[in-house]
Amino acid sequence: MEVKILQNALKANDSIAIENERKLKERKIFSVNMMSSPGSGKTTILEETIRKLGDTVKIAVIEGDVKTTMDADRLVKFGIPVVQINTETFGSSCHLDANMVSKGLDSIMEEKFDLLFVENVGNLVCPAGYKLGTCRNVVVLSVTEGEDKPPKYPLIFRNSDLLLINKTDLLPYLDFDMKKLEKSVREIKVDMEIFHLSAKSGEGLEQWIDWLKKGIKEARNGS
Ligand code: MG
Ligand code: ZN
Secondary structure: OHHHHHHHHHHHHHHHHHHHHHHHHHOOOEEEEEEEOOOOOHHHHHHHHHHHHOOOOOEEEEEEEOOOOHHHHHHHOOOOOEEEEEHHHHOOOOOOOHHHHHHHHHHHOOOOOOEEEEEOOOOOOHHHHOOOOOOEEEEEEEHHHOOOHHHHOHHHHHOOOEEEEEOHHHHHHOOOOHHHHHHHHHHHOOOOEEEEOOOOOOOOHHHHHHHHHHHHHHHHOOO
């Protein structure tokens, strides 16, 4: 019985995700679901992205956290539309689902923007199982988390289009095996795009910004 209930819940989630996707496509918005464990640097990446791209591209953010508006407060300073979703008020606190994103969209759709970030709840497990209706899934892994995460949490890597390996400025201080990490990721997803990034030093930011620009262009052209 429980298996059936879960399947129905995921089906309901998928149909809302399709509706989110339709709304975003209709408005030609490029949307990115950012997933990672807590503390990987998602919000810092978004801050740097807004600094670099915010003058030329209109950006909005749906911010997911169990509690607090700390991350949303950091982003609202840039004068962009930001909506905070506290998942505990929806009764399932460890991930965003399509319904929460739909509610978030309702509250910012009056604004005009071309790029939407959905910053998921920090968690490498269940965010991977819930489609949100975004154009792309991005997984962020910071080098301080160790290179053993992909084989331990394969689904989030399998379901992502791009891996951002963040905090590369810390590599000199760590025994982090980059080759081993990339190999294990490609064993899960052969064609995974991988960028090395340091939101702090700025390494790799250009590549990330170019990737976003390409997506924005594609969304604008309706592809
Ligand atoms: Mg955050
Ligand atoms: Zn969850």
